[in-house]
Structure formats: C-alpha cells, structure tokens
Amino acid sequence: MSENNISYGGQAVISGVLIQSPKGWSLAVRNQNNEIVKFFKERTPLIRRPGLFKIPLLRGIGALIDSLYVGYQGLTISDEIYYEDEPEPTLINKILNYVFIIVFLSLLIAGPRLLIDLIDTDQTSKGLYEGLLRGVIVVLYIFLIGKTKDAQELFQFHGAEHMTIAAFEDNRDLNLNHIKTFPKEHIRCGTAFIFLIVFISLLTLPFIPTLNIFMTLLTRILHVFVVAMISYEILKLNFQHTGSLFSRFFSTPGIWMQKMTTKPPSEDQIEVARVAMANCIKHSENTNELDIFLENTKELSHG
Numbered sequence: 001m002s003e004n005n006i007s008y009g010g011q012a013v014i015s016g017v018l019i020q021s022p023k024g025w026s027l028a029v030r031n032q033n034n035e036i037v038k039f040f041k042e043r044t045p046l047i048r049r050p051g052l053f054k055i056p057l058l059r060g061i062g063a064l065i066d067s068l069y070v071g072y073q074g075l076t077i078s079d080e081i082y083y084e085d086e087p088e089p090t091l092i093n094k095i096l097n098y099v100f101i102i103v104f105l106s107l108l109i110a111g112p113r114l115l116i117d118l119i120d121t122d123q124t125s126k127g128l129y130e131g132l133l134r135g136v137i138v139v140l141y142i143f144l145i146g147k148t149k150d151a152q153e154l155f156q157f158h159g160a161e162h163m164t165i166a167a168f169e170d171n172r173d174l175n176l177n178h179i180k181t182f183p184k185e186h187i188r189c190g191t192a193f194i195f196l197i198v199f200i201s202l203l204t205l206p207f208i209p210t211l212n213i214f215m216t217l218l219t220r221i222l223h224v225f226v227v228a229m230i231s232y233e234i235l236k237l238n239f240q241h242t243g244s245l246f247s248r249f250f251s252t253p254g255i256w257m258q259k260m261t262t263k264p265p266s267e268d269q270i271e272v273a274r275v276a277m278a279n280c281i282k283h284s285e286n287t288n289e290l291d292i293f294l295e296n297t298k299e300l301s302h303g
Helices: 058-082 091-116 123-145 149-171 192-207 213-240 245-261 267-285
Strands: 009-013 016-021 024-030 036-042
Touching: 009 058, 009 149, 016 058, 016 149, 016 267, 024 058, 024 267, 036 058, 036 267, 058 213, 091 123, 091 213, 123 192, 123 245, 149 245, 149 267, 192 213, 192 245, 213 245
Parallel strands: none
Antiparallel strands: 009 016, 016 024, 024 036
C-alpha cells in the first residue's frame, strides 16, 4: 500500500512484468535488442466502477473479468514487443491455437468429473474426489510446465514483480540492493487462488449431481464463477486481517505454491520489474519521484 492509499499488484508477462493499480496498468518488457520498452494504460477496474460489480460476491466475478482482461492485454502486447521482428503467425496457426486452448480448458474443467464418474461411489464422495483431483491436476501441470525454459524465465519475472512491490511498500525505495533484500514470495499473490479452488470445490462440488457430458461442462463453467465469488471475499478478508489465524490458514498454502511459481530473478529482470513499477506509480500517483528509473527506456505509444 502506498502513501496515497493505492494498492499495487501485478503478474509476469513475456520477458517482462505488468504492474496494476486502481488507476491503470503498466507494462515493461525487455526486447531482443536488450531495450526496456514501457507502456501505461489508464483503466478503472470493474469493481471500482458504479454498478453490479461493487456488490459483495458479484465483485468476485468483476475481479475475475478484470484479471483475465488485463492479463490477456499484457501478454498480447508483451508478445508483440518481444517478437517484433519475427513473422506474424498465419491465420491457420492462430485458429489451431485457439482450438487447442478451448479443447484443453474443456478437458480441464469437465475431465476430472468424467473420470470420477467411473468410480462406483456416492454423490458426496464423488464431489470430494473431483475437488482433490482438480487440485492435483493443476499442481502437477504447474510443476511440469515449470521445467521448461520459458516457464523458468516467467517464474523469475514473477519473483522480480513480488520483490519490487514489497520493496516499494516497505519505504518507497526501488534501489536494486534494497529490492534484493525481499523474498520472491508475496502474501497478496493470486497463487493463493489455486488453494482456494481446491478448498471451495471440496465444499461445493458434492452438491452437483452426475450429469451428461454437456451439462457437466456447463455446470463446471458456472462453478468457476461460484469459486471466483467466494474466493474474492475470502482473499479480501485475508488481506484485511494479515497476521490473524484466518489469514495464515489461507495465505500459507499460497506461499507454499509460490515456491513453484516463482524463481530467484537476475538483476536484469529486477530492473525490468522496477521500470514497470516506477511507470505505474508515476501515472497512478502523478509523481516524478521515481523518474530516474525510467531513464534510457523506450515508450510504446499504443497497445
């Protein structure tokens, strides 16, 4: 939390970091010419706009939409910056990629229940097994994908993002040596959502009966929104009562998960995260105090 009562969060993107505030989001990417390109876009999150998404529970859906939208924008722009000089994928390749994503997500959402239905047991047990299996699949996927070179780099930028935010929240100091004193894990990281997926699934899935394949897929998609609604309220309470037994119960598994989803970053990666952070602060708080960290960077005028 800054002196202006502004809370910052973020995520790793392709060869860079995205930092978000209630005023907008900032992106910094190191391109293949070793230049740091920065970008800022003003945007008020749905949960801070007048309307339905300010209502408890419904704001969880708003937060999910915000996260998906800004995350997609950040990944798309970072991809364009990093692969600027490489040929554009063909239309066929784009279509095949989208088809693969849809099929993969469908299997991830409905697959666990279809497998559990092969077991001859009662409805409650099936729901519990499905929740556990869903958690195992997600953790196993993160573990395996984390072995790839690209994921390792992404996890390093994830760690750099956490360290930079923590350093700023400590005393608004973004000097490299100060940032390096902070851990790569952060208590407000959305990784805690993975634990909540399992926890809330164990409480809710036993009430969803066995259905045909189409209805299984439909009910599991709707279940994602239920999870988002409940998870947001739990996370909100968690952040409001940091240090309490309630907070430790829900944040500790998230810290454990971050042992997989973050890696120690290099100084070059911290430098990129620092540019994203300083640029977001500059536009969110209307200040020039951190402009020294924005020198020798390029500005992306559109995105």
